[in-house]
Amino acid sequence: MRIIIMGPPGAGKGTQAKHLAQHFGIPAISTGDIFRTNVSLATPLGLDAKRYLDAGEYVPDEITNDMVRDRIGEPDAATGFLLDGYPRTLAQVEELDGMIEPAGHVIDAVISLVVDEDEVVERLLKRARIEGRADDTEDIIRRRQEIYLEQTAPLIDAYSKQGLIVEVDGLGDVDKVTSRILSAYDLSDAEAIC
Ligand code: AMP
Numbered sequence: 001m002r003i004i005i006m007g008p009p010g011a012g013k014g015t016q017a018k019h020l021a022q023h024f025g026i027p028a029i030s031t032g033d034i035f036r037t038n039v040s041l042a043t044p045l046g047l048d049a050k051r052y053l054d055a056g057e058y059v060p061d062e063i064t065n066d067m068v069r070d071r072i073g074e075p076d077a078a079t080g081f082l083l084d085g086y087p088r089t090l091a092q093v094e095e096l097d098g099m100i101e102p103a104g105h106v107i108d109a110v111i112s113l114v115v116d117e118d119e120v121v122e123r124l125l126k127r128a129r130i131e132g133r134a135d136d137t138e139d140i141i142r143r144r145q146e147i148y149l150e151q152t153a154p155l156i157d158a159y160s161k162q163g164l165i166v167e168v169d170g171l172g173d174v175d176k177v178t179s180r181i182l183s184a185y186d187l188s189d190a191e192a193i194c
Contacts (some may be wrong), residue, residue, distance in 0.1 A: 001080035010120030017084035113170035133152030
């Protein structure tokens with residue numbers, strides 16, 4: 001099972017990804033988390049990525065694609081994975097297809113969390129107070145929303161054309177959103193794919 005979860009920054013992708021990955025027994029792969037771990041360990045990848053993360057800009061595709069190719073090549077991702085935060089550009093969509101197609105794999109579904117912009121900005125400001133993430137200041141939050149609309153929102157159209165989008169209302173408490181996703185996503189099909 002190979003699933004993608006999408007939505008604007010603050011839509012709750014990370015939390016839902018963890019719940020769903022546990023439910024399906026596949027790894028949740030968050031490019032944001034991998035970048036942040038590398039930044040905090042000051043690895044060469046982290047040193048390259050830091051300035052983009054701090055500014056709320058996307059890390060260049062070549063760096064991001066190589067990192068994802070390595071990660072999905074690990075043994076725990078052999079039977080499936082849930083991608084959180086990737087792909088984020090149309091070029092990354094193509095690249096991802098190229099990573100999995102040689103093995104005869106496809107993307108099974110793209111969950112799109114739909115949320116109101118004011119609500120997500122409020123959520124991110126709250127997260128900034130709790131977690132103190134460097135990219136959660138108000139200016140950077142707004143910049144990240146802008147980039148999402150410019151570069152990532154078009155992916156929803158692209159995946160809709162392939163019939164892969166599962167649209168889910170992302171507002172409300174975490175468990176409610178998880179059950180909405182599980183009922184929207186046809187579980188009998190999903191289990192058959194496993
Ligand atoms: P996230 O935790 O998913 O909100 O990601 C945090 C930051 O990591 C983003 O603002 C980008 O700087 C970087 N990032 C994560 N995923 C990608 C991606 N697919 N392409 C480019 N940059 C990314």
